[in-house]
Amino acid sequence: MHGKINVPTPHISARIGDFAQTVIMPGDPQRAEFIAKTYLKDAVLVNNVRGINGYTGYYNGKRVSVMASGMGQPSIGIYSYELFNFYNVENIIRVGTCGSIDKDLHARDIIIAMGACTNGNYASQYRLPGTFSPIADFELTKKAVDECIKRGLKYKVGNILSSDTFYDDSASALEWAKMNVLGVEMESAALYCNAARAGKKALCICTVSDSFIYPEENTSAEERRSAFTKMMEVALEIA
Numbered sequence: 001m002h003g004k005i006n007v008p009t010p011h012i013s014a015r016i017g018d019f020a021q022t023v024i025m026p027g028d029p030q031r032a033e034f035i036a037k038t039y040l041k042d043a044v045l046v047n048n049v050r051g052i053n054g055y056t057g058y059y060n061g062k063r064v065s066v067m068a069s070g071m072g073q074p075s076i077g078i079y080s081y082e083l084f085n086f087y088n089v090e091n092i093i094r095v096g097t098c099g100s101i102d103k104d105l106h107a108r109d110i111i112i113a114m115g116a117c118t119n120g121n122y123a124s125q126y127r128l129p130g131t132f133s134p135i136a137d138f139e140l141t142k143k144a145v146d147e148c149i150k151r152g153l154k155y156k157v158g159n160i161l162s163s164d165t166f167y168d169d170s171a172s173a174l175e176w177a178k179m180n181v182l183g184v185e186m187e188s189a190a191l192y193c194n195a196a197r198a199g200k201k202a203l204c205i206c207t208v209s210d211s212f213i214y215p216e217e218n219t220s221a222e223e224r225r226s227a228f229t230k231m232m233e234v235a236l237e238i239a
């Protein structure tokens with residue numbers, strides 16, 4: 001725990017009230033800009049520290065914010081902590097990409113991450129006498145499922161792995177598939193921990209950008225930036 005932190009925080013230059021109750025959080029700052037410019041009316045830039053664009057605007061008349069998390073648990077750990085604890089944000093919905101390790105899932109399918117396993121150490125800070133299970137908020141999860149059904153999208157709900165390594169010397173990600181873990185990304189476990197600790201709500205919706213099982217399906221960086229609009233629309237609808 002840090003001592004007293006004033007707003008603006010070390011990483012966010014916005015003022016109290018600049019963020020809506022719900023923040024949509026992609027990893028990539030350019031994807032945050034894409035969401036704001038494509039979907040939000042009257043979007044205002046509320047943060048640009050380190051190029052982590054944050055915008056607040058209106059989606060179908062509903063005030064909503066979008067801000068990037070950067071990559072990895074330490075990065076989303078900082079931004080989600082500050083939004084939950086210093087900016088009175090109630091809900092963070094991560095919209096990310098993941099590598100699928102599930103044979104039923106293909107590129108562009110959606111994973112709704114009910115739980116997030118990790119090979120990282122983020123939860124050790126809580127000094128619990130056991131292993132914490134980072135989970136999504138049930139209401140947000142249910143709304144995301146309902147929205148996917150309504151839109152006829154291919155989705156699966158389940159566990160994901162928040163890995164601390166993208167390039168992993170042991171190439172061990174696939175081992176998690178035997179525990180029915182569906183995909184690998186790098187942020188959700190820390191986000192879910194911060195939400196639990198702050199008494200707030202979080203969910204991660206991922207689009208499969210690559211598959212460990214079907215490597216020929218991998219999407220390009222350009223597609224990652226702009227093509228995952230279905231997931232973004234689901235997140236905005238449930239915000």
Ligand code: HPA
Pocket residue numbers: 097098099163165166184185186209210
């Ligand atoms: N590993 C970790 N994070 C990812 C991956 C991956 O294979 N694909 C998209 N995000």
